[in-house]
Amino acid sequence: MSVRVQREDFDLGVELTTLRSGRHEIGALVSFTGLVRELADGAPISGMELEHYPGMTERALRQIEIDAAARWPLQASLIIHRYGPLAPGDQIMMVATASAHRQVAFEAAEFLMDYLKSRAPFWKKEQTGSGGHWVDARTTDEAALQRWAASPASKK
Amino acid sequence: MSVRVQREDFDLGVELTTLRSGRHEIGALVSFTGLVRELADGAPISGMELEHYPGMTERALRQIEIDAAARWPLQASLIIHRYGPLAPGDQIMMVATASAHRQVAFEAAEFLMDYLKSRAPFWKKEQTGSGGHWVDARTTDEAALQRWAASPASKK
Amino acid sequence: MKIDIFYFAWLRERVGLASEQVETEAVTAADLVEELRARDDDHAAAFEDMKSIRVALDQELCDFSAPLKGVREVAFFPPMTGG
């Protein structure tokens, strides 16, 4: 399990290779990568600034990882999230989960993403032709947490 | 959209980078990688042989990808599946899905995996101390298809 | 009609052949299985447990009740275990 909050980019392939390296009990590896889209509500964006709360960010991400490991039999997990200025096409963040079976790896990765979206202190400001705009939180993101509250852990 | 059935290994990082390269409308990239586990029902395995049905394999995988693209707004997808001899820790296959939003990418990747498991003509034979054993299909894999039959496409 | 038959995984091992060409007038895949079973002990053993056997006609998964008319290629195999 590990968490990294950093300004610099990351190498997705290297991270995934390192995560599973020498771990032959892993049968399923799931990754999610978040990327800067060139459009925000239909308007082209020239860039994005990602602000975060140093200290709390790392604590929050570590707690989310601990919660995932308590619910599912994970052999490894990783969260990397960037901050600072980003351009369209740039990698924003990644999560990866490794388990013996695919359903566990998929569910845990979605859990990490759902909690990260609504519980990790990051804020996006998009630059468009009409200036900078703070991205609104989507109500669907808060709603996404409900499914984890409702269902018990599926330990497979 | 693309499908590859091959004996040789693949570079997960290169595949994911290529898939999203220059596609700035992609906000979410999900990958699944299947790996050879060192244990089969608790017994150590020395290797695995993956047999397939040349011709039908490619047709079946292409159809699964077409079905996924019809259900979800995907910007890109990829299926690679290996055949032949494999050792513990080796990559068996991967799927990747790219979309504007994370739920679409996750759902489509799980859909590809669920159908691939039960509809693509591959068969695994594991080598253990007591000889070679054809892997039994898991009833949970067939059951996993039910959720896609029951729920309509979530087009987000 | 002439049909190419393919066997995979343990079906291939039990029959002892990866493929064979047969001349048959079988109407359905199930009829073809009956003909094959009557060939020899290996075929009979291979087709013993039909719950564990799937069939593809011209590379499409089908029911055993599917008609063979016009079909050139039939494959028998156990449930798939890829991924």
Place this chain on the structure above:
Amino acid sequence: MKIDIFYFAWLRERVGLASEQVETEAVTAADLVEELRARDDDHAAAFEDMKSIRVALDQELCDFSAPLKGVREVAFFPPMTGG
């Protein structure tokens, strides 16, 4: 007691400060918000729409009814938009 206050995203922009230290006897986070609002127009404007504001006490998300006793660091910010 002395408390370090941090503001993020548009809250930081509206208050015009990334952080400030205040001397307060506020019992809850909500009480502290009332005190801050009374400071000047910028603070009042920043805390206008409380539905869009979250609070963390010592780097843990809390309700506004949470007690401030023993807390050294309070942060105010809009709903998070990472990922």
